[in-house]
Each structure stands twice: as structure tokens, then as C-alpha cells.
Amino acid sequence: MKTMLLALIMVASPVALAETVLVEPGPGHMFVGDEFNARSAVEVLYQDRPCKLPVVNAKDMREYTTTAIAIQVKACWGRTLGGGVLRVFEDGSIKPAQENAYVVASVDKTGNAVVTKSIYDKNRYEPCTRKYQKGQWCQKGQD
Template sequence: MKILVAIILTATASHALAFDADALTQSNRELAAQKAQKPAWKIKQEAEDAEIKIKSFDPSTAGRTAIIFATQIDEITPRTAMVTVLYRDTPCSLPFADAKHLRAGETLYGRALVPACWGRLVSPLNDEIVIITKFGDRRHDSLINYAEMRILPDGSGRFIKSAYSSDDYRRNVDAYHKALR
């Protein structure tokens, strides 16, 4: 019986030594590379999305400062990453009631940035805004997620600072707490 167990253990050990880990590793890397590649339809859609966003760029906004929400905030944020662009110095020109109290902006609607208006809401932290598209859709947001940027001639934005800093947050929380006492 001991001889039978020894033969089985020897056979198992020799089989384990014959296993090629490099081939399995290579196979896994190839599989991961295939999964990492974007399908052709996704590449085409991203190119179309970028073209649509660039078409909506108004060159007269170059050089102006705007409050921007984007999928990525870098030193230079491309127009294609922008989701919302809010202008502080431009009054709302859309036909809304009380539009005179709002500012102009652009926000993502489907695949394109469309004209919108925005304004601040009364909130304890003074960070809440409302954004209304030209189609009448509205959403509430917080300036905590936005950055102040200078619009460049190609439509991208150069980072200046956060639109709502942690100092603003602390100052407003303290003021809110004091008001409740």
C-alpha cells in the first residue's frame, strides 16, 4: 500500500512540475488586453460626442471665467469632459419667468451641451444651485463639485480654483451653527 501511495505522489509531483505557469500568465494577459480594448462602436460614439460638444462652443466665451463641472478636472480640462458650464457675468437670455434673476450657462442634455440658466438657492451652506435647460428640465446641484476655470480659445478650461473651497464650507457651517443658537 505504501508503494502505491508513493507512486501516486510521485506522479502528482511530476505532473505539477510539468505545469507551465508562464503560458497561463500569457493567456491571462492576452484575455485582459482583449477586454481592455474598446469596441469600435464605443470609439465611434466617443468621437461623435466630442464633435457634438465642440460644435456647441461659442468662441466669444474664450478668456472668460466660468464655473465648470466635468468628468475630469485637470490643469487643462477639455471641452469634451465638460458636463456643465456656468457663467457668472452673463444674464440668462432664455424665456423663463424671473430669468432676470438667473445667469447663463450650458449643461449636458443627451450628448450635447445646450443653453441653460442657473441661480443660487437659499441653503445653510450657500452652495446650492438650480440649473434649468432651454427645454425646462431642472436639477439641483452643489458647487462643492465644481471648479472655477478660464475658458481657452479651443473651448477647454484652465483650472483656477475650486468653486467652493473647504474654507467656504467650514465658514458657512460655523455661521449656520451660530444662527441656530
């Protein structure tokens, strides 16, 4: 009985419902601890959602979404041997990127996310001073 209750609590806990994603760094989601709405991210590489495209290696790929394209498209992503990622779109186009260019975030079922891993050290950045960069971060001494 106790085991069943513990299993039920674990399944119902918010931690069990969290999803790990890679997102492009941006204002409000660049440094470890930053909290943001995952729906506002331009690129999201889902770690746990399977690829739904009819491609040969779909079983080794995961779902990818982007709001950088005007229309909703199906896409997937997969890791390369050299530390990169390939984004594969339903039209057959392929776009490479470096995995470490993205930050890792944990997203709850309501879309609230927290950055859990980032190559960006907040101590090396400061708010940008140029008007066109409002809300962005620049490396200290380079703005």
C-alpha cells in the same frame, strides 16, 4: 494719450478675454492648475453670460450648457440661498446641484481652460487602478 494706450492694451490682453466658468470635475479638470479644453467638459455654468430663457428671474441667472443630453437645449442656472445651484431647462424642468461640487476655471477665447479653484486636494488622490476607471482619480487608500 498714455491712458488711451493703456486702456487699449488692457482690452486686448488675454486676461481681459478670459471667462470664468464652473465645470463638473472630471479626468484632467479636477485639481487647481489642471489645463483642459473647455469644450470637453460635460457641464459648463457660465458666470458672465446672461440667461436667454424667457423665465421670470432670467436677469439673476446665467447660461448653462451640457453635453450629457443628446440634443442641444437652452438652459440657465442660478444660485440658491443655501449654497446650491438650480439648472433650469427650456422644457421647464429644474435640476438642483451643490455649487461646491463644481470646479472654477478660467477659459480663454480659444477654449483653453485652467482650474483656478477646487475643493479637491491632489495630495489626497491617486490614479485609480481599476481598468474601468482608467484616467480617473480615486481617494488614496480607497481604490
